[in-house]
Amino acid sequence: MSDRIFGAVGLLLALGYAWSALVIEESFLSDAVGPKAFPYIIAAVLALASLAIILRPDAAPHWPTLPRLLEVAAAIVVMLLYANLLPVLGFVFATALAATYLTWRLGTAPISSAVSGCLTSVGIYAVFHLVLGLSLAKGPLGF
Amino acid sequence: METFSSLADGFVIALTWQNLLLALLGCFLGTMMGALPGLGPSNGVAILIPLAFTLGLGATPSLILLTSVYYGAMYGGRISSILLNIPGDEPAMMTCLDGYPMAQQGRAGEALSLSGIASFVGAFLATWGLILLAPQLVKIALLFGPAEYFALFTLAFATLGGVASSNQAKTAFAAALGIGLATVGVDTQTGVPRFTFGEVHLYDGIDFLVAIVGLFALSEVFLFLEHRHGDSDAKGSKVVIGRLMPSWAVVKSCIPTMLRTSFLGFLAGVLPGAGASLGSFIAYTFEKKLVDKEGTFGKGDPRGVAAPEAGNNAAAGGALVPMLALGVPGSGTTAVLLAVLLALNITPGPLLFTQQPEVVWGLIAALFIANFMLLAMNIPMIGLFTRVLLIPPRILMPIVAMVSFVGIYGISGSTFDLMVMVGFGVMGWVLRKLDVPLVPIILGTLLGNAMENNLRRAITIRNGDWTALIDSPLSIGLWSLAAIGFILPIVVGRFVKARMRRMAKDEEGSIVD
Numbered sequence: 001m002s003d004r005i006f007g008a009v010g011l012l013l014a015l016g017y018a019w020s021a022l023v024i025e026e027s028f029l030s031d032a033v034g035p036k037a038f039p040y041i042i043a044a045v046l047a048l049a050s051l052a053i054i055l056r057p058d059a060a061p062h063w064p065t066l067p068r069l070l071e072v073a074a075a076i077v078v079m080l081l082y083a084n085l086l087p088v089l090g091f092v093f094a095t096a097l098a099a100t101y102l103t104w105r106l107g108t109a110p111i112s113s114a115v116s117g118c119l120t121s122v123g124i125y126a127v128f129h130l131v132l133g134l135s136l137a138k139g140p141l142g143f
Numbered sequence: 144m145e146t147f148s149s150l151a152d153g154f155v156i157a158l159t160w161q162n163l164l165l166a167l168l169g170c171f172l173g174t175m176m177g178a179l180p181g182l183g184p185s186n187g188v189a190i191l192i193p194l195a196f197t198l199g200l201g202a203t204p205s206l207i208l209l210t211s212v213y214y215g216a217m218y219g220g221r222i223s224s225i226l227l228n229i230p231g232d233e234p235a236m237m238t239c240l241d242g243y244p245m246a247q248q249g250r251a252g253e254a255l256s257l258s259g260i261a262s263f264v265g266a267f268l269a270t271w272g273l274i275l276l277a278p279q280l281v282k283i284a285l286l287f288g289p290a291e292y293f294a295l296f297t298l299a300f301a302t303l304g305g306v307a308s309s310n311q312a313k314t315a316f317a318a319a320l321g322i323g324l325a326t327v328g329v330d331t332q333t334g335v336p337r338f339t340f341g342e343v344h345l346y347d348g349i350d351f352l353v354a355i356v357g358l359f360a361l362s363e364v365f366l367f368l369e370h371r372h373g374d375s376d377a378k379g380s381k382v383v384i385g386r387l388m389p390s391w392a393v394v395k396s397c398i399p400t401m402l403r404t405s406f407l408g409f410l411a412g413v414l415p416g417a418g419a420s421l422g423s424f425i426a427y428t429f430e431k432k433l434v435d436k437e438g439t440f441g442k443g444d445p446r447g448v449a450a451p452e453a454g455n456n457a458a459a460g461g462a463l464v465p466m467l468a469l470g471v472p473g474s475g476t477t478a479v480l481l482a483v484l485l486a487l488n489i490t491p492g493p494l495l496f497t498q499q500p501e502v503v504w505g506l507i508a509a510l511f512i513a514n515f516m517l518l519a520m521n522i523p524m525i526g527l528f529t530r531v532l533l534i535p536p537r538i539l540m541p542i543v544a545m546v547s548f549v550g551i552y553g554i555s556g557s558t559f560d561l562m563v564m565v566g567f568g569v570m571g572w573v574l575r576k577l578d579v580p581l582v583p584i585i586l587g588t589l590l591g592n593a594m595e596n597n598l599r600r601a602i603t604i605r606n607g608d609w610t611a612l613i614d615s616p617l618s619i620g621l622w623s624l625a626a627i628g629f630i631l632p633i634v635v636g637r638f639v640k641a642r643m644r645r646m647a648k649d650e651e652g653s654i655v656d
Contacts, residue, residue: 006577010316017323020338027333032607033599035330035337042326046319052312061576064369075368076569079361079544083561086552095548099541102364106537107371120542124549134197134553 003057010050018043071105078102090139091129096121146274153504156203157512165200165208166509170516173215175531177222179539180229182363184216184459184476185582189359190543192352192483193550202487203502207509209483210463213476214266214510217419217459218517221258221452222528225251234419234455237427241440241447248443252525253389257445258452259521260394261401263514265453268405269412269460270510273467276413277496277503280468284493289601290612294621296594299471302628303583311633313579321587322594324349331592332599344559351482351588353551353564358581359479360547361568366575367540388522389445397449400430408454412461412474419458419474426454460510467491467503471590475582482589 021039064072082098089097100117104110128134156162169191176187188209195205220235225242238258245254287295300318327338328348339345404426411422430450431440440447462474470492472478484491489502496503521528551564571581598612605611613619 002577006579013320017338020340024330024337025335027335030333031599032603035333035335038595038598039323039326039337042319042323045315046323049312049316049319053310053316056312058310058578061578063576068369068371071371072365072368072572075365076565079548079565079568080562082548083558083565086548086561087558091549095545098548099545102368102541102544103537105368106540108537116538117541120545124542124545128194128197128549128553132194132198134549135556136549137552137556 001057002060002063004054007050007052007054007057010053011047014043014047014050017046075102075105086137088139091136092121092125093139094137095124146278149500149504150274150508152501153506153508154511156501156505157207157508162204162207162505162509163512165204166211166513167516169208169211170215170513170520173212173217174219174222174517174520174528175215176212177216177219177235178528178531179534179536180223180227182543183220184213185479186359186363187216188212188476188479188483189355190546190550192479192486193356193547193554195483196352196486197550197553202484202489202499203505205483205487206480206502206506207513209480210506210510211513211516213480214456214459214513215517216476217266217456218259218262218521219528220455221262221448222255222525223532225254225258225448226529226532234423234458235451236420237423237451237455238448240427240451241442241444244441244443245445245448250443253393254443254445254448255525255529256522257389257393257397258448259518259525261397261404261449261452262456262521263518264401265405265408265456265458266460266514266517267511268402269409269457270507270514272409272413272457273460273464273510274507277464277468280464281493281496284469286617287493288615289597289604290614291618291621292597293594293601293612294618294625295469295471296590296597298621298625298628299590300583300586301625303580303586310578311629313577314583315629317574317579317581317583318587321584321589322591323587324354324584325351325588325591326595331596344557348592349563349588350555350560351585352486352554353560354567354588355479355482355585356547356551357564357567358571358584360543361564362571362575362581364540364544365568365572367536369572371537393445397446400434400446400449401453403433404430404450404454405457408457409461411454412458413464419455419462419476422458422461423451423455427451463510467495467506468493470495470593472586475585478582478586478589482585485589 018040021036021043024035026034026036063069078098078101082094086094096118098117099120100114103116103120104113108116125136129136157166172191173184173187176182176190177184191209191212195208200208217234220230221238221242224230224235224238225246228239228243230236230239242254242258245251303314303318325348327345329336329346336346407426407429408419408422411425412419427447427450430446434446435444458474459476462472462477466472466477466481470481470490472481481491489495489499547564548561551560574581574584601611602609613622
C-alpha cells in the first residue's frame with residue numbers, strides 16, 4: 001500500500017513538473033531544443049517509473065508507530081526552529097539547545113544531555129570558528 | 144614511461160607538509176567514520192565536503208583530504224563487522240561472515256590486522272590499475288561528442304541501480320527526481336527561470352551540497368530517532384582483541400586469495416553499476432568456490448576475511464577510474480566525490496588529464512600515500528579505533544547533525560539553505576523507508592545540467608534533428624549497453640540480492656548454534 005501511495009504522489013509530481021515546464025516563458029532567443037523539451041522527457045520518465053511502482057509495489061516497509069512518528073516530526077520542527085533562530089540567538093546558544101534536545105530524545109538522561117549538548121556546541125565553535133576560522137552565526141553577544 | 148614521469152610529478156605535489164597532514168587527517172577521520180555503524184563512506188565524505196570548502200583549500204588539497212576519507216572509510220568498515228557483527232558500511236557486510244566468528248574464537252586482533260593487510264593489497268593494486276587504465280579510457284573518451292556524452296550519462300543512470308537492484312522502477316524514479324531538481328533555476332542556455340515559483344533563492348538552482356548533506360547525513364539522524372538505537376551502545380567493550388599480528392603462515396596462505404580478489408574487485412569497481420558492495424560479494428563467493436575445500440568458510444577462515452576486504456578496497460579504487468576519466472562515477476561515494484570536483488570548478492573527464500594533470504596525478508600520488516598511512520594506522524593503532532565504537536550513537540548523531548548544519552551554514556550563511564537541507568533530510572528519510580536508492584538522486588542533481596546541455600548541443604548542431612542522438616556506432620553501442628544495463632537487473636536482480644541476503648543470514652544462523 002505504501003508503494004501505491006508513493007507511486008500516486010510520484011505521478012502527481014510528474015504532472016506538476018510537466019505543467020510547470022509547460023508554462024515556462026520562452027525567450028525569443030532560443031536554441032533548437034529550448035528550455036522545455038528536456039523537462040518533458042524527465043517528466044515522462046518520472047511518470048512511467050511511478051506507474052511501474054503502482055502496478056508492481058514492493059512489500060510495505062515497517063512504518064514507525066504514532067509516538068515515534070511524532071518524535072521525528074518534533075525533531076524536524078526543532079531543526080527548522082534552529083535554522084531560523086541561528087541568526088537571532090547566535091551559534092553557541094542555538095546549537096547547544098538543538099544538540100541538547102536531540103541527545104535527550106535519543107535516550108540520554110536530561111542532565112547528561114545538557115552537558116553533552118553544551119560540550120558539542122562549544123567544541124564545534126572552538127574547532128570550526130577559533131581554529132579553522134569559519135564564520136558562524138553571530139548572536140547579540142557576538143558568538 | 145610518460146605515466147611514470149607524471150606520477151613522479153604527482154608525488155612532488157602530494158609530498159608537501161600541508162598535503163601530508165591533510166591525508167593523515169583524512170585517513171584518521173575516514174577510518175573512524177567507516178568504523179561507526181551507520182556512517183558509511185558516502186556519509187563521511189558528504190559531511191566533510193563543507194569542511195574542505197570552508198577551510199579555503201585549493202582543488203588538489205581538498206581532493207586529497209576527501210579521497211583519504213574515502214579510502215579510510217573503506218578500511219574502517221571492517222572494524223565493526225569483525226568486532227560487533229554489524230557492518231560499518233554496506234561493502235563490509237561480507238566481512239562479517241568470517242570476521243565475527245574469528246573474533247568469537249578470540250582471534251579478533253588477527254582478523255583485524257589481516258583484513259587491514261588485505262585492504263592494503265586491494266587498494267594498492269587498484270591504484271596501479273587506476274594509473275594504467277584511466278589514461279587508456281581517456282583516449283577513448285576523447286572520441287566522444289555531445290551525443291555520445293548524452294548516451295554515456297544515460298548509461299550511467301541506467302546501470303546505477305546495479306546488478307543487485309531489486310526494483311529498477313525506483314532507481315529510475317530516483318534518477319528522474321534528481322535530474323528534475325537539477326533543472327530548477329535559470330536555464331543556462333536561454334536565461335529563462337525554470338521551476339522557481341518566483342522564489343529568488345531558487346534562481347541559481349539548488350546547491351547539490353545542500354542536497355547531499357541533507358539526504359545522507361540528516362536522514363541518518365531521523366532513522367536513529369525513529370529506532371532510538373539505545374541498545375547498540377557500547378558492545379565493543381566485551382570483545383577480546385587477542386594477539387595483534389597474524390602468523391606469517393596465515394598471511395602467506397592468504398596471499399593468492401588477496402591477489403585474485405583484488406583483481407575481481409577492481410573489475411567490479413570499474414564497471415558501472417557494480418560498486419564496492421558487489422565487489423566484496425563477488426570476491427567472497429568466488430574464493431569460497433575456489434579454495435573452500437574443507438568447508439571452513441563462514442566459520443572463521445582467515446581467507447574469508449581477506450577476500451571481501453581486498454575485493455571491496457580494490458573496487459573503491461576501480462570506481463575512481465570512470466569518475467576521473469569520463470566524469471561518470473561508478474558508485475555512490477564516487478558520486479559524492481564528483482560533487483566535490485564540480486564544486487571546485489573542476490570538470491572531470493578526458494580534458495582533466497590534459498589540462499590539469501597536476502590535479503589527477505597529485506590525487507593518485509596521494510592515494511598511494513594514504514594507503515601506506517592507513518596500513519600503518521590500522522595495524523598498530525587498531526585499539527584506538529575500536530574505542531571509537533564505544534561512543535554511543537545517542538551522543539554521536541546530534542554531533543553529526545550539528546556539524547552538517549555548520550558546514551552548510553559556513554558555505555552559504557543562509558537560513559533558507561538550512562531549511563532546504565532539513566527538507567532534503569525528511570525526503571531522504573521517507574525515501575529510505577520506501578527502499579528508494581538515494582545515490583541516483585545525488586547523481587541526477589550533479590549531472591542533470593551537463594546531461595541537458597549535451598543533449599541540446601547535440602541537437603542544435605544538427606539543426607533540431609533528434610536522430611543525431613543515434614548517429615554514430617559509438618553512441619548506438621552506449622545506448623544498447625544502457626538498455627542491457629537497465630533490463631538485466633530486472634531479470635537477475637532479485638536472484639542476486641536474495642542470494643546475498645540468504646548467505647548473510649545462513650552464516651549468522653550457523654554462528655548462533
